[in-house]
Amino acid sequence: MRYEGRVFRPPSEAYSLIVQVTVGCSHNKCTFCDMYSEKQFHIRPMKDILEDFQMARDAYKYIGRVFLADGDALIRKTEDLLTILNFIKDKIPECERVTSYGTPKAVLNKTPEELKQLHDAGLQMIYMGLESGSDKVLEYVKKGETADSIVEAGLKVKEAGIKLSVTAISGLGGKAMWQEHAIKTAEAFTKMKPDYIGFLTLAMDGEVPLVQEWRAGRFAQLTPEEVAEEMLLFMEHVDSEGTIFRANHISNYVNLAGTLNKDKKMMIERLKLALDKKIPFKSEDVRNTI
Numbered sequence: 325m326r327y328e329g330r331v332f333r334p335p336s337e338a339y340s341l342i343v344q345v346t347v348g349c350s351h352n353k354c355t356f357c358d359m360y361s362e363k364q365f366h367i368r369p370m371k372d373i374l375e376d377f378q379m380a381r382d383a384y385k386y387i388g389r390v391f392l393a394d395g396d397a398l399i400r401k402t403e404d405l406l407t408i409l410n411f412i413k414d415k416i417p418e419c420e421r422v423t424s425y426g427t428p429k430a431v432l433n434k435t436p437e438e439l440k441q442l443h444d445a446g447l448q449m450i451y452m453g454l455e456s457g458s459d460k461v462l463e464y465v466k467k468g469e470t471a472d473s474i475v476e477a478g479l480k481v482k483e484a485g486i487k488l489s490v491t492a493i494s495g496l497g498g499k500a501m502w503q504e505h506a507i508k509t510a511e512a513f514t515k516m517k518p519d520y521i522g523f524l525t526l527a528m529d530g531e532v533p534l535v536q537e538w539r540a541g542r543f544a545q546l547t548p549e550e551v552a553e554e555m556l557l558f559m560e561h562v563d564s565e566g567t568i569f570r571a572n573h574i575s576n577y578v579n580l581a582g583t584l585n586k587d588k589k590m591m592i593e594r595l596k597l598a599l600d601k602k603i604p605f606k607s608e609d610v611r612n613t614i
């Protein structure tokens with residue numbers, strides 16, 4: 325396959341065929357993110373995309389899953405995405421699921437009918453970043469969205485029948501905003517009720533603006549104990565019946581996995597055990613292998 329620069333995918337797409345339909349992220353300004361910082365965002369020529377799918381078809385007998393990269397594949401015109409999805413249906417009939425990242429802006433630019441067309445053509449899940457439900461935190465990290473706009477985009481995805489997977493970042497509000505970050509993020513998830521919630525934990529690495537703020541002493545990172553307290557507060561406030569919850573990424577100090585709301589008690593107990601030093605926090609050495 326032909327790729328431009330580094331390629332990222334959600335952990336659950338480890339066995340998917342990845343094809344870039346856009347390159348980079350059209351926003352590319354979040355102060356904690358360097359995923360696409362070296363790339364100038366552009367739309368990839370359709371000819372190259374279809375050639376890549378044909379190459380994969382010729383090389384592999386079975387392709388069960390496809391992930392459309394990069395950061396916001398959904399920003400492409402709907403007719404382009406339909407061409408790609410129909411090509412996949414035609415050439416890779418065994419493909420069980422097609423997914424992509426979608427920025428809230430890209431989702432809100434589509435009509436409900438367009439999203440429904442994409443779903444009918446095979447787009448089964450969109451991964452979206454909430455990062456925080458606090459407008460203060462979102463503004464601080466230059467997300468370019470408000471909590472309301474992200475919730476609206478998430479609900480629009482669900483209404484089209486497309487599954488919704490949303491991530492947030494523990495510790496993103498630092499010491500100054502951790503309570504607001506926990507409670508407002510719980511409120512946003514309560515309104516959105518995504519199919520999946522994934523939590524990462526902020527790590528101070530890479531040459532991103534937030535790390536520079538931290539080095540300059542203007543951003544105070546949470547300790548592992550404070551991150552656990554923040555997650556406890558989140559758990560106490562979230563109400564998202566049936567949502568699959570995962571905080572078991574390498575960046576998380578304490579791994580959590582369960583289904584909301586039924587497993588909230590179990591996950592709260594686990595956090596309390598960590599705070600009582602009965603479960604070890606993941607070391608920074610391990611977290612730094614991200």
Ligand code: SF4
Pocket residue numbers: 349350351352353354357358359360395427453467
């Ligand atoms: S929108 Fe997503 S990919 Fe783009 S800069 Fe922000 S976090 Fe990174």
